[in-house]
Amino acid sequence: MENSSQSHPAKTHAFAHLRPEAYCSLLHPQDGFGLPSILVKSHDGNTSGKTVELDHLVAMLPVYQDATSYLSLNRFHGSRGNNKVAALNALYVDLDFYNIEKLRRMNCSEVRAAFLSHLSRKSVPAPNLFLNSGRGLSAIWLIDSLPPGGRSRWKAAMQALLRLCAPFGADKCCSDEARVFRLPGSLNEKSNTEVAALLGSSERFCFDALSDAIFRSVGRPTREEFNCRRLGKTGNQTSNPNGREMPVGLSPAARFALILSDLEAIRGHFGDRIPEGMRNTWLHLYATCLTHLHDVVDIEGQIAETARQATPDLPHQEVAAIQTQAQAKTLHPDKRYYFRGSTIAAMLGVSDDLARDLGLKQVMSEKLRTAGRSKQRTANRRSKGVVAREDYLAANSSSQEKPWEALGISRATYYRRKKQNKLPRHSKSVRQVCLRLQGHHGDQGTDPNFGEGRNIALCLSGTPLCEGARQTKA
Template identity: 40%
Template structure:
C-alpha cells in the first residue's frame, strides 16, 4: 500500500514528498554495479533482508510500504554485508534531533538550522533530506565510487559526523552497510510518516565533496597530505616541532582569539546577524587549542551573553558541546594527526567576511587572506635583509657595476687586462 503524505504544501522544493519508487530511482540509478537491499523489521526478534537488482527495486518497493522498511544506501554483490560491498553510493548523516534541547520543534525548524549550519561551513546542501519521524536523515549522493576507496570514504564519513555532533549526528551511522527508512513508511516509534523534505537531487564528485568536508573540519585535503608525504620522503619537512618552522597551534590560535576580540569591537560590541553561529564556533575552536576543556563553557557563555545576545541557548550549548568533544580528542602539532579543528587565518577571514584592508586597519595578526600573508612575509624578509646590510639591486649596481663606469678606460688599459690585474677587487676609496 502506498501511504499518502499529510505534509503536502505549495511551492515545495523539488525533492519534497518524493514517492518511494522515485526515491529508490534517485538513490540507485541503473548505472554502476551491485544490488539493492531492503530490510524489513517486524519485531525485535524478526528482521528480514530482501535483495533486488536496481531495475526491480523501484517496482517492488510499493509492496513493502506497510512494513517498517529500510533501504541500503550503498550497493552490494548479493546480501548486504561489508565484505560484499560493490560500490559506494552516498555519504550520509543520521541526525537524532529528538535527543537535543528543544526536541519538540517541528522538522522544518531543524531542517532550517541544518541548512544554515551547512552554509556556515561552506558545505553543499544534501541531495535529499528526509524527515524520519523523530529526526532527520541527510544524504549526499555520489558519482559511483569503487569499493577499494573504503579507507577514504570512511575517513570522510568520520569527519562529516564530527562536524555535526552538535546536531545529534549518530556516530554509529558510519558503516557502509547502513540502511535508512524508506519514504512513505510509518515510524512506529512516533507514529509519523517518513517523507523527503528537501534536497538538491544532485550527485557529487567524491573527491570534491570530501575536500569540502576536510576543509570545514580544519584538516588538510588529500592533495595537501600527498604533498606533505612527498616532502617528508625528500627530507625537506621537519618531523619534530622543535625543527618545524612557524607558530605552534596554541600560539596561532591565541592570535586568532585576539583578532576575534578586535573584530567584535569593530562591529560595535555585537556580532551581526549571519555571523553569530560562525563567530561563536570559531571562538570555541580557539579555546580547544589555548586552554583546558573545562574552561570552554564558561568563556563561551560569557562572550555570548555580551556579544551574541540573540543566539538561542540550544545553539550555544551545541557549540560548547562540540568544542569540548574536540578538546578531548587526540592532540598533535601536526594538523593531519590532531583531532581538533585547524582553521587557517585565511579561512577565518573568509567565514567572517574580513577584507585585507580591514585586517590592516585593525592590525589583525592572523585573520587575513593568503595574498595579504604573502605580502606581509615579503615585507618582513625585506626588512630582515636590510637590517643585515643588504641593499636594493639599484643601489648595488650603482656601487659595483664596472660595466657602467668602464674604469679600464680611465686606467688606459683594456677591459680584460683590467680584470686580469685584479683592479676590480680594489674599492674606489683605496
Template identity: 25%
Template sequence: MRQVLQKVEEYECESQIYINAIHGNSKGWITKVEMNEGNFRQRHYKLNQLLDIDFTQEDIYISLNTFYKTYRRIENLKEINCIHMDLDTYKTQFTKAQILMNLEDNYFGKKIPIPNLIIDSGRGLYLIWLINPVPYRALPLWKAVEEYLYKELKEFGADRMALDPTRVLRVPGSINSKSNTTVRILERNEYVHKLREIQEEYLPDIPLKEKSDLIDLKKGQKSKNIVYLFNERSLYLARMTDLVKICELRNYDIQGEREIILFLYRYYLNYFLEDEEKALNDILELNRMFVRPLPIKELTRATESAEKVYKSKGKDYKYKNETLIELLQITQEEQKHMITLISKEEYRRRDREYQKNRYVSKLKEEGKLTKQEELGILRKKIKAHKEAGLKNNDICDLLNIPLKTLKRHITYMKKNGLLA
C-alpha cells in the first residue's frame, strides 16, 4: 500500500510520539540504555513507566522490540514490532537530503517498503518499518528481510553491525553528544506492515512455510542460497532457545556442561546476529546467571574458538543431535521441553502424539467420539444403573453388552475408584 510520508513539524515531546508509535501496544519489557563517558547503563521498563521518563538528555536509547524478562537477549524476545535500518550517512559521499530524495524517488514502494519513521539520529538516519507484532520464532524471516534491506541500502551507509533484533536506537528528543544535535523525527507514515506482506512482495524466494532444515525449491542457485540461509538461521535460533531452556530446567546449577553450553551459545549467536561484540556480551550475561559462573578470562578463552570459526568462514561445527544430547547429558524428560535437541525416541513420541491429536480432530469434525470417550460414556451409564439398584443382567439388556464385558468394566471401575 503506497502512502505519502507526512512531514513532521515541531512537537512538544517527540520521545512520546516515538515511543507510542513503536510500543503503543507493547506488553513486554522495553530496554532503556544510557551512555555516559563510555559507561553503559541498561534498565528495563514497561510502557507506562517509559512514557514518564525525561529523554531530553545525551545519548539515550531504547529497544525497538520487547522482552519476556529483564535480559536483552535474543531468546527472551516477546514482541518483534519493527524492522529497522541504521544509515551511517556520514560515511558516504552524499548528504542526508540527497539520500532522502533518492530514496523517495527510487526506492520507497519500489525496491523497499515505505518506512513508518525516518529519524535524523545526529550523524545518520534511522529508517523504521512498523509491523504487526510477531513472536521470536519469526526471527529467521525477520532477519532475511533485514539482510535484504541492508543490501539495498548499503550504498547509503547501512550499518552491517546493526541488524540485530535486540538493537537499541537513539530516542527522538534526546541529544547525540557526537554531533551535539537533537535526534528528530523527520517523516512518518501511519500504515503498519505485515512481515509476510513484505516477504511476499520483496523476497518471494523465501518459502511461506519451512518444512525442514534444508528446502530445495528447484528455482535456481540464488533461491537455494536464500532458503539455505533462512533455514540455517531457523536452526541456530532453535538451538539457542534449547540451550537456555536446559539452563532454566536445571535452575542454572550447572558445572560439567557450562563450557560447552556457553561455547555453543556464542557460536550460534555469531552466525545468527553476525555481531561478535553482541554475542560476547550475551554469553557474559548468560554466564552471570549460573549458580557457579566461570571466571571471565576462563569463559573468554573457552569460547573464543566459536568466534574464530565464524570469522574464518572456512569451516563450521555441524554437531548432530545425538552428539549434543550426549555432550549436554539431556534426559528424556528434558527433551520434552526442547525444540530441536531431541532423540529419535522423542521424535517418535511426538509423532505418535501428533497423529493421535490429528485423529481426534478428524473424529470431532465428523461428529464422532473417540474410543476413550465412548468408554467414558458407557461407564457413566453403568455407574448410574448400579446406583439405581439394577441387576447386572438388566444392565446388560439396557446397554446391549455381554455380561462378561459388563463385569470387566465393573472390576475396572472399582479398582480405579469410579464405583463403590
C-alpha cells in the first residue's frame, strides 16, 4: 500500500467488509501493552465486563456474538477504567447522524461518503475503520500506541475531532478512554441489525501527524505552534546571535522554501553538480519542496531544468519517475511527502560542520538544531536584561561569604534587614572582628567568655543585647 507521507497512510475511499476476528486482531495487536476489555449484556439486562487475552477473545467470539457485546478501543491493566489505561490505541467518533435533519433520510453508505468528503475538504485523512451499528456509524483511526502519559494530548485530539465531526452528529459523550463499541457480528437489539466492520487501511497513523491535521482542520494550533506560543515566541522568525534567522512555527510552504534554499546551498558546495550516489535523493527532495510551494506553475518543467543543471548524468527514466510523482502530489495535496530537516540531513549525509559552514536553516541534525535553539533562548534572555549566572554571583557574593553568620543572625533576617537598609555599613569588617574574637575563645561548654564575638557583632549591627549580655559588656 502506498504511503502518502512518512506519517499518513494513503487515503482511500474504498472500504471492504472485515471479519470480526480480523477486526479484533487489527484493533488489538498481539504485542500491545495491556489487554482489551469485553462487555457483555445478558438477556435479562445485566452487564458483565472483563479484560481478556486476544486469543481468548477470538476463541470466544461466537459466544460473544450471540449476546449484545461491546469491545474496548483501548487496552487496560486490570479492570476497564480511565485510570487503568495501559495503551491508547485509537481515535474515534460515534456519528449519530439520525439526529441531523439533512442526514436523517440518508443510508449509512451515503453518510459515509459525505463524511469522507468532509474530511478530505478539511485535509484530514480517512479513518481506518467504520462500524455500521445498524442505527449510527462509528469511525476509528488506528494510531501507534500512546502510553498513559500521553492522555492529555490524546484528550485534546479527541475534543478537536468531536468538533470536526459535529456536523455529522458526533456524540460528545463518546470521548473517554474506556469507551466501548459494539462487537462486529453481534446483533443490535434496538434495530435488529447485525453490526458490520468496514476496513479502508490497516496501516496505523503516527499520532502527532494525525492530531496536527485534526487541530489544523478546526483552527487550533498544532503541537509545535502551541509550544512556540507557550514559550512566548510571537513572531515567525527571531534573530540568532550569528546572524542567521531561526524559523519558529513556520507553515509547510515556508519551511520547505527554506529546505529548498538549503538544497541549493548543498548543490553549490559540490560545484553546482550533485555527486554520484546522492543525485536521485537530492532531486527527489528538491521535487518534494516544489510540491509544497504555491507559486510553481510548471513543476515537471522546473524539475527537468534542475536535473539538467544539477544532475545531468541521472538516467532519464529516473528523472521522469520523479516528475510523475511530484505532479501527482501537487494534484493531491493530502498525499504530499513531509520530511524533517534531520531526516534530510541523514539522507544526504550532511554533517554538523557542513551545516554550520553553509549556514543551513533547516537541513541539520537534531543535536545541532537543539544547540541553536539553546543559543537563541540565551540571546533572548540577555536582550530582556536577564543577567548570566556567573555575572550575578560575581556581583552578589552573599551566598558564598554568608555574612549573616558573622552577624549572628539567620539568613532570612539578614536579607530582610538588607531590604530595609538596616544592616551595618561595614559588614565585612564586623565579620573579620567576630572571626578573630571567636578564634581566641573556646567552645560554649568550657569558655565563660564564649559568645563575646557574637555580642560585639550584634552591637555593631544594631541588635539590642539581652540583660546578661549587657552585664558582660560592662
